[in-house]
Amino acid sequence: MSLVVLVVGTGSIGMRHLQVLSEIEGIQPVAVPARAERVDELSAQGYRALSLEDALALQPTAAIVATDTGRHVHDAARLLRHGCHVLIEKPLAPTATGVARLAEVAAANERTIAVGCYLRFHPGLRRFKELLGEIGAVHHVSVACQSYLPEWRSNVDHRYTYAARADEGGVLRDLVHEIDYATWLFGRPQRVSAMLTVGDSLGIASDAAADLLWRVPSGATVATRLDYLTRTRRRFIEAFGHEGEIAWDAVENTVTVKSSRGTTQVNHVGCERNSMMREQFLALLACARGETYDRRLTSFDEGAFAIALCDAARASSASGAMETIRDWRNG
Structure with missing residues (x-):
């Protein structure tokens, strides 16, 4: 018997989720577009598409929330109350304010809720994590995700996408993958310093660049650069330790380890985006069945911490001072 899984929101990422789910045996994906006229359009393309009310009547096992960021909390709460385990596309919400109520809904309905930061499932990042111990105690980490939004x-005219909207777009929210995996690998900071640049040069109201700096519990510093301004795409994480350095280049698909002895080891580790999303969803289902929690799956707490860090970064950019990252539970 197939499990019914809803995909709520059928923009570019929602459509990719539909494609991925369609290829998983035993899954019956149902598209739930935000606009009613999209139901007929998607049906004509061969997808099963329904209104949310009709889709919930099918008693779905799980749902993916891929609507606009500002709707995530509301949409997820409704799905949780109808018995769905929920994967929310990143970021969890525009800010950490009010997300504690969503955690309460998940707990009250005994449902699993996770956040879609699928890069944790990239074998290159996994290899980076496995080899990290070879460089000894880490003293500095550099993270970057840079590309040209237009x-x-x-x-698509970038000026009219969600990325351009100041209230729910911008690099801090859009590229939260980097914040998620940096804190996953090296631990959570208590405070952050940041400088944000509004995207006037791109004709957008949101932040087009963000420079963040924080210190993790081990004492290592983490510097992160996110931007929509760089013509040559770059995405990497580098860690510098007492015994060498290691870098994962997500564009070149390499993990490179340089030791203090002068040796260099290059690992070629590629991955296809759909396979990461597939593994991520299967991890959610496994968790929903009560199996061992896959630590690559971004938990609600981790997703909420990431946006609380973003809140503090915006506050730091405005104040010019290092700001404390507030506990999302108190927001």
């Missing part, structure tokens, strides 16, 4: 989609 070139993301050739047939």
